Amino acid sequence: MLDVRDTVKSVDLESVMLSYPLASGAELRALEPWRAAEFFAFIVRAREHLAPWIPWATSITDVDGARRWLKHCAEEQARDEGRIYGIWLDGELVGGVVFQAFRARAGVCEVGAWLAPEAEGRGLVTAGVRRMVEWAFEERGMARVEWRTEPANLRSIAVARRLGMTREGLLRQVFRFHDGRRDLEMWSLLDSEYRTPSVGGVAV
Numbered sequence: 396m397l398d399v400r401d402t403v404k405s406v407d408l409e410s411v412m413l414s415y416p417l418a419s420g421a422e423l424r425a426l427e428p429w430r431a432a433e434f435f436a437f438i439v440r441a442r443e444h445l446a447p448w449i450p451w452a453t454s455i456t457d458v459d460g461a462r463r464w465l466k467h468c469a470e471e472q473a474r475d476e477g478r479i480y481g482i483w484l485d486g487e488l489v490g491g492v493v494f495q496a497f498r499a500r501a502g503v504c505e506v507g508a509w510l511a512p513e514a515e516g517r518g519l520v521t522a523g524v525r526r527m528v529e530w531a532f533e534e535r536g537m538a539r540v541e542w543r544t545e546p547a548n549l550r551s552i553a554v555a556r557r558l559g560m561t562r563e564g565l566l567r568q569v570f571r572f573h574d575g576r577r578d579l580e581m582w583s584l585l586d587s588e589y590r591t592p593s594v595g596g597v598a599v
């Protein structure tokens with residue numbers, strides 16, 4: 396008879412306990428402060444690609460800065476106000492997804508994401524955000540998941556569309572960036588749309 400202890404021994408314990416499969420060779424794991432060096436190495440590799448859209452891609456300039464950022468995210472998670480996860484592809488950190496706002500009492504949260512250029516085009520962020528959306532609605536009873544993006548960020552808009560989100564409008568000058576303020580489009584998915592995709596919600 397199969398002994399469950401043998402099964403557990405034969406697989407990597409971290410994979411069992413702390414990761415979520417996204418696709419072949421790709422997984423989502425908590426991105427915690429102890430991974431600061433790995434996160435900083437990722438930023439250095441992907442900086443040029445991320446810098447036009449993501450402020451921390453420029454403002455984090457060393458491992459200590461990466462650790463401070465991940466500690467800030469961990470503190471937000473401890474307050475139930477945010478969460479950050481990395482995306483690993485064939486063992487290498489290639490991106491991430493985040494609840495950059497999580498207001499449990501209000502039932503509203505905002506998701507964001509990023510990828511290294513070599514990891515684009517495989518559906519990894521769509522799968523990762525879909526898992527975040529599922530968790531927000533199913534386990535946390537949220538009413539609304541938001542996605543904010545610049546009008547020029549066509550790949551980001553495509554993610555929102557793929558998730559069945561609706562464009563609600565433009566938030567003028569809402570985003571403070573290094574070089575000034577920027578407009579952001581507001582996209583969202585409601586719990587009712589998630590549960591009834593034909594109403595315009597997520598295509599699963």
Ligand SMILES: CC(C)(COP(=O)(O)OP(=O)(O)OC[C@H]1O[C@@H](n2cnc3c(N)ncnc32)[C@H](O)[C@@H]1OP(=O)(O)O)[C@@H](O)C(=O)NCCC(=O)NCCS
Nearest residue numbers: 445448508509510515516517518519520521543544550551
């Ligand atoms: C925004 C960003 C995360 C989107 O990355 P992406 O790779 O286009 O998105 P996904 O990982 O969901 O992949 C979708 C692509 O994979 C393809 N794909 C392959 N298999 C797929 C699958 N099973 N499911 C969905 N899409 C799949 C899709 O066709 C699409 O490719 P296409 O755009 O060439 O048609 C990325 O461009 C990025 O990091 N940009 C810089 C940072 C940034 O702008 N972040 C967002 C700020 S709001």
